[in-house]
């Protein structure tokens with residue numbers, strides 16, 4: 442007889458229903474899976490056969506065919522082990538019917554234990570959004586799945602428990618919702634540990650408040666990496682929606698280890714990272730570093746050392762806040778909305794612009810920075826110098842401002858932005874289009890005059906004009922000002938001076 446079980450597959454972080462049908466006919470025993478099954482799914486035959494033999498009994502009952510629908514989508518996940526197992530049990534007559542409005546996902550061990558699968562949150566979210574009442578999955582994944590409201594999550598340990606549960610012999614209590622709302626930005630590296638560097642700290646505060654990209658340039662050991670690593674500590678904790686979105690991505694990448702991602706992620710890929718490692722990829726696409734950094738920080742340390750291809754990959758996602766990866770088997774879109782922080786030495790020897798002697802020729806300096814293209818530089822809102830910290834600052838015993846107190850200012854600036862930008866469907870000043878800037882940014886007369894002067898003096902382009910005003914608006918929000926005055930414009934212009942000095946352009 443034919444037995445049908447419902448499950449879910451994933452394209453990127455988006456789900457689709459998979460119907461698993463099994464049929465057992467008389468004849469020489471065999472076990473086939475049809476319906477665009479990838480390698481991982483084909484291997485399910487062995488795991489299902491062993492799990493059945495070890496936990497239930499004789500598997501040699503006839504010719505079993507399992508069909509996976511839709512047949513035009515390649516399926517590549519061991520998560521289908523469990524529904525295949527149940528469909529086979531049904532085809533053997535071990536089960537009379539399967540629970541209604543229920544989906545099953547999970548990998549099997551040879552002895553019949555249910556094992557963790559990646560993408561649990563994405564599977565569960567899709568099921569809940571599409572009217573499914575219950576998801577049955579490995580017990581170790583239940584906590585993660587219970588983050589999604591409106592769906593009953595049943596965690597099962599092994600196939601024996603599963604069969605008893607499906608036969609109605611035992612009850613398994615649904616997992617309780619697990620979001621820990623008490624999360625604060627605790628335990629992250631703190632700005633109180635950074636002595637001095639008030640200019641850089643202020644720029645990072647602006648970056649966190651308005652979601653602006655920032656480049657830090659300075660000699661070795663000046664504290665660039667130290668500063669960048671502390672940015673997440675002044676970013677607002679992720680809200681429930683963001684926790685779900687970020688954990689979904691991490692879950693598909695198989696990196697959650699059953700935990701929720703509640704802090705803004707900080708990703709710092711090494712400069713030897715491959716373009717695929719950065720953007721995501723694979724025959725069934727998996728998220729890369731830029732998607733793992735979603736709602737957090739992507740930190741490119743030693744910026745000029747990254748390959749040109751890797752850097753150019755960033756251009757499109759920085760604009761679109763997402764990346765689409767097209768492969769023969771599947772095309773997937775992953776979110777990639779992050780604050781880009783880059784750190785660079787000013788030249789190969791690292792000393793240009795500092796008191797130490799630079800041994801590089803102007804041509805060598807130009808070559809060193811030439812990897813970083815103009816369009817990418819255009820996407821950096823703030824570009825600041827981080828000089829070596831003076832001894833007087835290092836020896837100063839005065840306590841530095843802790844991240845928690847900077848975070849308070851960031852939160853109130855975010856609140857002001859939210860109120861103003863909500864009608865436009867965005868949250869941050871960095872997302873304002875030229876139109877919104879013209880409509881929403883109010884400048885005093887003297888601020889306007891200063892912008893005009895700066896336009897001529899620095900040879901600003903239309904693009905850099907927008908960037909200047911977006912950042913200025915964030916400074917106004919941090920200060921609680923309704924208008925952008927000339928002091929704000931002067932401050933914001935100071936965050937661009939490093940560009941002319943180090944990148945040989947206006």
Ligand SMILES: Nc1ncnc2c1ncn2[C@@H]1O[C@H](COP(=O)(O)OP(=O)(O)OP(=O)(O)O)[C@@H](O)[C@H]1O
Pocket residue numbers: 634635636637638659660661662663664665666667668784785786830
């Ligand atoms: N302002 C500072 N306050 C306290 N410690 C500092 C400061 N700046 C640098 N340090 C110390 O110097 C070390 C090196 O700093 P960091 O690694 O951030 O430098 P960097 O600018 O990233 O250098 P590189 O260009 O070589 O990567 C830090 O681990 C820290 O111990």
Ligand SMILES: [Mg+2]
Pocket residue numbers: 665666667742784
């Ligand atoms: Mg460094």
